[in-house]
Amino acid sequence: MSRKRNETPGLYAFFAERPEEARRQFFHAEPGLSRRGFFIGAGSTAAGGLLGLTIPYYANMPRGLVPAAFADADLLVGKDGLTLLNDRPLNAETPAHLLDDAITPTARHFIRNNGLPPEEVDAGTWTLTVDGLVDEPVTMTIQDLQQEFEVVTMALTIECGGNGRAFFDPPATGNQWTVGAVACAEWTGVRLADVLRQAGPKPGVVYTAHYGADTHLSGKPDKLPISRGVPLAKAMTDNVLIAFAMNGGPLHRQNGAPLRLVVPGWPGSCSHKWLTRIQLRDQVHDGPKMTGTSYRVPRYPVAPGDEVPNEHFEIIERMPVKSLVTFPANNSPTAREIEIRGHAWSGDRTVVGVDLSMDFGATWMAADLDRPANSGAWQDWRRRVVFPEAGYYEIWARATDSDGEMQPFAIDWNPKGYLNNTMHRVALRVT
């Protein structure tokens, strides 16, 4: 893996790539030697106690093992049970069985950062600017938003475009999300459409551009970690929110506090966090992560290694039909008769059926499926099943949406490992 010289690697990457150097810095560091950003930050609390200590069983430590004393320092405060995929930028997914609730608790909402969140935020003085091709450019506080526009609360699904990347073969580079880069929290905010309507899009506006207060990993102030946008028509959909509350409380610091966009059903990258500015444009946005292979896929199936010209990529819009088994947990021992349950969703559409198989896809049983709480929410489903005898089983879940699109068993590979909506498989040991 190549990395630009000015980018500090994360703790995990550092231990994996240069284990001896990592240990030297963490355990035998002379003062003044450890100038790594994360060493000062993540290490400051834990490192104090360990610096200068020897490790009696040093010889047994697997190469690349991140000492537990450092691994979670400060990173996942206020989160519960998430799996850390990377610490710089911070990326953490939720194990499927912790997504069992209809509304994902704040502590279990996954985190996908491209850069570094703002250090300190003040909801009282935070402002959002709407400008570009509008009649009335405006800058508003969160209180202004609350006073001037209707405040709504909706359950909205956010799924990262790279959710499921870990299952591509050959592997696609990027965070190796398995199934847990998805959540459906209850968001409170104002409709983006109402705010844009008041600003007055000028004729010819086709796209939005989103800006936030997070900073680039390089530390360069003029470099943005990410700036994406959506077509104006999508921005005007009434389930797209500028949200200032999450599950009735403040947004979690890592989920965009104090203000973020929530664009349900489209790649999570459209849901800009730490939102400070929305600009309207007369052309498709070209900010960081809008171009090249970022959140774009070839228009046709390609084989791993194929050269695909840039102009044959297209921007990912809606996320495809998908489902998740949230009970029982993968690999758990279970009784002969149990209830299987989970969620299903399909960007901009409704799920009309979820089928389960316990016999490796030979036969399917329809689950009982709820309507979405509102448009943009995932749908709960459940089904009682009786296993014929004790042994190893897999539950496969397959959703079908209102356009007749059904989850596949396998999908075409693509260069960045996006849009993997293959069936979720859960292993069960029936006793």
Ligand SMILES: Nc1nc2c(c(=O)[nH]1)N[C@H]1C(S)=C(S)[C@@H](COP(=O)(O)O)O[C@H]1N2
């Ligand atoms: N400002 C900003 N917004 C952002 C990102 C980011 O790195 N910076 N990541 C995006 C991506 S790729 C995803 S999938 C979602 C994830 O939202 P979450 O971290 O609240 O789960 O936030 C999006 N919004």
Ligand SMILES: [Mo]
């Ligand atoms: Mo994402």
